[in-house]
Amino acid sequence: MLRLNQMKVHTKYIAGLIVVIFFVLCPLFLNSERSYFIYFLYTTFIYITIAQGWNLIAGYTGQVSLGQHAFFGLGAYITAITWRAGLTGYFDPLAFLLSGTGALLLAAIVGVVLLSKLRDDYFSLGTLGIGEILRVAALNGGSFTEGAAGISLNSTAYKSMNHYYYTALFIMLFTLVVIVLLIRSRVGLALIAIREDETAASANGIPVLRYKILAFSIGAFVTGLCGSLNAYYIFHVHPPGVLSLNWVVIPVLMCILGGAGTFMGPILGAFVLSIAFELTSIWMPEIHPIFSGAFIVLVTLFMPSGIMYYITNHKSMIMRRLRLTVFKWMNQKA
Amino acid sequence: MSYFPSLAVFFQIIINGTFLGTMYGVAAIGLSLIFGCMQVLFIAQGTMMILAAYSVFWLVYFMSIDPLISILIIIPVFLVLGWIMYKGMFQRVSQAGPSSTLLLAFGLMVFMESMMLFIWSPNIRSVKTSYSTSAFQIGDITISVSRLIVTVVAGIATCLVYLFLKKTMTGKAIRGVSEDRVTGMLLGINPNRVSAITFAIGIAMAGVAGVATCLIYPFDPYFGFLFSLKALIAIAFGGLGSVGGALLGGIILGILESLSSYTISPGWADAIAYAAFILVLIFRPQGLLGKAADKV
Amino acid sequence: MENHLLELRSVDVSYGDAQAVGNFSFYIDKGKIITLVGANGAGKSTILNAISKIIPTSSGEIFFSGMSTAGLKPEDIVKLGICQVPEGRHLFTKLTVLENLELGAYPVHTRPFMKDSIEKAFTLFPILKERINQSSGTLSGGEQQMLAIARALMARPKLLMLDEPSLGLAPKVVSLLFKTIKKLNNDGVTILLVEQNVHQAMEIADYAYVLQTGTCKMDGHCHDLLKNSDFKNTILGIRE
Ligand SMILES: Nc1ncnc2c1ncn2[C@@H]1O[C@H](COP(=O)(O)OP(=O)(O)OP(=O)(O)O)[C@@H](O)[C@H]1O
Ligand SMILES: [Mg+2]
Numbered sequence: 001m002l003r004l005n006q007m008k009v010h011t012k013y014i015a016g017l018i019v020v021i022f023f024v025l026c027p028l029f030l031n032s033e034r035s036y037f038i039y040f041l042y043t044t045f046i047y048i049t050i051a052q053g054w055n056l057i058a059g060y061t062g063q064v065s066l067g068q069h070a071f072f073g074l075g076a077y078i079t080a081i082t083w084r085a086g087l088t089g090y091f092d093p094l095a096f097l098l099s100g101t102g103a104l105l106l107a108a109i110v111g112v113v114l115l116s117k118l119r120d121d122y123f124s125l126g127t128l129g130i131g132e133i134l135r136v137a138a139l140n141g142g143s144f145t146e147g148a149a150g151i152s153l154n155s156t157a158y159k160s161m162n163h164y165y166y167t168a169l170f171i172m173l174f175t176l177v178v179i180v181l182l183i184r185s186r187v188g189l190a191l192i193a194i195r196e197d198e199t200a201a202s203a204n205g206i207p208v209l210r211y212k213i214l215a216f217s218i219g220a221f222v223t224g225l226c227g228s229l230n231a232y233y234i235f236h237v238h239p240p241g242v243l244s245l246n247w248v249v250i251p252v253l254m255c256i257l258g259g260a261g262t263f264m265g266p267i268l269g270a271f272v273l274s275i276a277f278e279l280t281s282i283w284m285p286e287i288h289p290i291f292s293g294a295f296i297v298l299v300t301l302f303m304p305s306g307i308m309y310y311i312t313n314h315k316s317m318i319m320r321r322l323r324l325t326v327f328k329w330m331n332q333k334a
Numbered sequence: 335m336s337y338f339p340s341l342a343v344f345f346q347i348i349i350n351g352t353f354l355g356t357m358y359g360v361a362a363i364g365l366s367l368i369f370g371c372m373q374v375l376f377i378a379q380g381t382m383m384i385l386a387a388y389s390v391f392w393l394v395y396f397m398s399i400d401p402l403i404s405i406l407i408i409i410p411v412f413l414v415l416g417w418i419m420y421k422g423m424f425q426r427v428s429q430a431g432p433s434s435t436l437l438l439a440f441g442l443m444v445f446m447e448s449m450m451l452f453i454w455s456p457n458i459r460s461v462k463t464s465y466s467t468s469a470f471q472i473g474d475i476t477i478s479v480s481r482l483i484v485t486v487v488a489g490i491a492t493c494l495v496y497l498f499l500k501k502t503m504t505g506k507a508i509r510g511v512s513e514d515r516v517t518g519m520l521l522g523i524n525p526n527r528v529s530a531i532t533f534a535i536g537i538a539m540a541g542v543a544g545v546a547t548c549l550i551y552p553f554d555p556y557f558g559f560l561f562s563l564k565a566l567i568a569i570a571f572g573g574l575g576s577v578g579g580a581l582l583g584g585i586i587l588g589i590l591e592s593l594s595s596y597t598i599s600p601g602w603a604d605a606i607a608y609a610a611f612i613l614v615l616i617f618r619p620q621g622l623l624g625k626a627a628d629k630v
Numbered sequence: 631m632e633n634h635l636l637e638l639r640s641v642d643v644s645y646g647d648a649q650a651v652g653n654f655s656f657y658i659d660k661g662k663i664i665t666l667v668g669a670n671g672a673g674k675s676t677i678l679n680a681i682s683k684i685i686p687t688s689s690g691e692i693f694f695s696g697m698s699t700a701g702l703k704p705e706d707i708v709k710l711g712i713c714q715v716p717e718g719r720h721l722f723t724k725l726t727v728l729e730n731l732e733l734g735a736y737p738v739h740t741r742p743f744m745k746d747s748i749e750k751a752f753t754l755f756p757i758l759k760e761r762i763n764q765s766s767g768t769l770s771g772g773e774q775q776m777l778a779i780a781r782a783l784m785a786r787p788k789l790l791m792l793d794e795p796s797l798g799l800a801p802k803v804v805s806l807l808f809k810t811i812k813k814l815n816n817d818g819v820t821i822l823l824v825e826q827n828v829h830q831a832m833e834i835a836d837y838a839y840v841l842q843t844g845t846c847k848m849d850g851h852c853h854d855l856l857k858n859s860d861f862k863n864t865i866l867g868i869r870e
Contacts, residue, residue, distance in 0.1 A: 113612075136601070137605060140602055260433075290445060292444055292448070293441050293442065304430035
């Protein structure tokens with residue numbers, strides 16, 4: 001029995017490794033500058049990262065943040081402002097670090113204030129407010145943020161799509177590894193304990209506030225990294241772009257579609273939703289946003305706990321059917 | 335930019351703020367009722383308002399129905415719409431917990447917003463009536479007729495809801511179920527029926543607020559989300575679960591906004607409102623008025 | 631088959647995987663007071679809630695006046711004439727005393743008698759009349775319990791289920807409460823009483839069921855049980 005489990009874990013790792021190798025090799029077979037597939041993977045990696053960041057605070061810890069776009073936008077603005085000021089350069093690791101850290105600090109400050117006082121819905125509202133405040137601040141930041149027009153960056157610096165692709169892949173893998181390590185550790189158990197019953201968790205000596213802030217900040221850090229990469233990608237940082245609510249809505253959707261509070265959920269959800277969005281925007285560009293809205297409604301109506309939940313709940317059934325079919329097939333042959 | 339407005343200007347600001355705030359307040363009443371009864375944070379409230387505004391736009395445009403008369407059409411239609419929304423969607427999702435209902439409301443918001451974009455385009459629309467531009471003076475203060483009408487309508491709607499909650503069995507059941515669902519069931523109250531009624535009223539209030547808004551302000555489909563946020567802020571100011579509190583919270587917000595856009599700058603008015611919102615959430619989660627507004 | 635007012639036949643109730651009540655059967659005849667006693671967590675409230683359809687049963691059947699209640703909703707149960715006063719009162723604390731009472735008569739067929747029922751409630755508990763417009767959250771514990779009972783009576787129940795009505799009340803108030811329960815019973819209301827105050831409950835009750843970890847440990851007429859050494863031992867904690 002033990003062996004079987006170990007084997008299962010091994011197959012999981014091997015399958016994961018194969019997928020990663022596939023992603024790494026993709027640009028070798030495809031023309032990254034032209035390939036739609038590469039662009040698709042690039043955006044999906046970013047969404048997976050943000051979705052996992054949200055998953056950590058909302059899915060595992062149970063605190064539904066609606067302010068991820070604030071972290072994304074802050075990351076983008078930090079990158080743009082430091083680059084414009086000549087403090088950092090194009091694809092500067094320092095810029096990434098600063099952007100991530102900036103988002104992390106914002107989350108920590110916001111977290112100390114909001115998480116210590118507010119619970120549940122109030123926390124969601126508070127974080128929503130943070131995003132809006134940042135948006136208004138960016139709009140009114142004068143020459144510092146260049147208002148509604150936003151900061152235009154030197155797009156001649158562009159070299160190759162591969163840079164973006166591999167950076168996104170790296171950020172995503174980094175996030176996934178961090179999440180796995182966290183969730184497998186005592187921290188992960190503590191987070192889940194907080195989600196299940198906060199009072200009980202704190203009665204058992206778990207420093208609830210500290211763990212919540214930790215989860216919130218890590219999520220913000222990786223989201224800030226994505227914002228930074230996005231600034232380099234579009235060479236133009238302005239409020240409707242980087243502080244758009246889409247940067248919280250879409251990842252949250254992906255996470256819930258796949259199954260919040262599971263590791264595979266956001267990944268699965270990101271791929272399913274990205275594909276769905278891409279297909280509709282190709283075939284029905286006019287009604288693409290209508291479809292997104294309807295999609296959210298349908299998913300919450302019919303699969304409120306997500307795909308992963310559905311799969312795990314029906315696993316034995318699916319497996320039994322499969323085995324039965326194989327069995328019948330073999331009997332027929334014999 | 336003057337930091338110390340003269341008395342007349344000050345009164346003008348307060349009055350304009352009150353007009354603006356009444357609309358926030360009416361939307362907030364609906365939101366607060368819905369949240370109080372079923373813990374659903376219905377962030378599509380503002381979008382419903384804008385839907386009402388566009389409906390009025392069409393009623394005026396195609397049938398030349400006066401906006402004030404169109405209220406009589408909008409209210410029943412929105413009541414039914416609210417009922418259907420609850421019965422068809424929120425009732426089944428409500429068991430899955432608050433984040434699911436929040437997401438559902440969000441999905442509805444995105445859906446309706448993009449539907450409206452598709453049908454009415456992102457261009458800013460406005461509704462013109464014979465009294466759109468008329469105004470009268472009291473001393474140095476100008477009062478626009480349409481704003482006054484709108485405020486009166488909002489006041490009437492608020493009073494009706496208040497009386498409904500206070501005087502009818504269903505109203506009392508709504509208040510009871512908001513406090514304790516299971517006990518309601520033990521008394522023979524069907525909580526789903528009560529919730530459906532509450533939802534219907536909440537949506538109808540969005541309809542009233544939408545009609546009121548379109549008489550005064552130009553609007554586009556994206557306006558809705560902003561209004562939802564404003565309604566939420568109004569609730570935070572007024573305290574959850576009270577009709578009077580929600581209206582008062584809306585008015586406080588309206589005055590805060592018009593004061594800060596006069597003394598600081600219109601661009602920052604929103605940010606100041608959000609900051610005040612967060613401060614209130616943190617320091618007075620029961621609302622600025624606290625216990626006093628805890629009644630209905 | 632003789633028609634009991636209420637009958638449970640091998641009822642099972644579970645919370646998730648944990649079984650709270652297993653294979654529980656009992657009945658109440660019209661006009662009687664039945665008491666259900668047992669330690670904390672024995673499953674008493676669970677049984678009342680199963681009867682009220684607040685929680686579903688996983689197997690077994692519940693009959694009221696010979697009719698199965700399967701598939702009914704909580705509000706239907708109230709309409710049939712079964713009212714529960716839940717453990718811990720559960721008043722609508724933001725509503726006034728009067729409003730609480732009025733909501734007790736929510737089922738449509740009881741509304742015509744509302745005025746009458748309120749008068750009755752006030753004669754039964756005169757103190758409530760003095761507090762009529764006070765919000766019920768500000769009542770004392772005893773007054774709250776009275777209001778909770780009065781509210782349940784507003785629906786003119788045939789069967790009144792009381793879940794630990796004496797919880798947190800002073801001994802004097804408790805005796806008064808039990809007297810009132812007896813009076814109600816004399817007026818024709820059948821009573822299912824869940825109590826920790828075993829002695830006093832047994833004094834007014836006709837028949838008792840003893841519950842232990844979700845199953846019926848023993849049952850009998852109250853005067854018989856009070857003599858039973860096993861009963862005294864486990865429930866009353868008296869060793870001989
Ligand atoms: N909502 C619930 N979810 C899970 N378990 C529950 C729930 N309610 C009760 N239980 C469990 O069911 C069992 C029976 O509980 P119940 O409330 O019926 O006991 P009781 O006899 O009324 O106890 P008490 O005298 O303390 O009121 C207990 O073990 C309890 O932990
Ligand atoms: Mg109990």
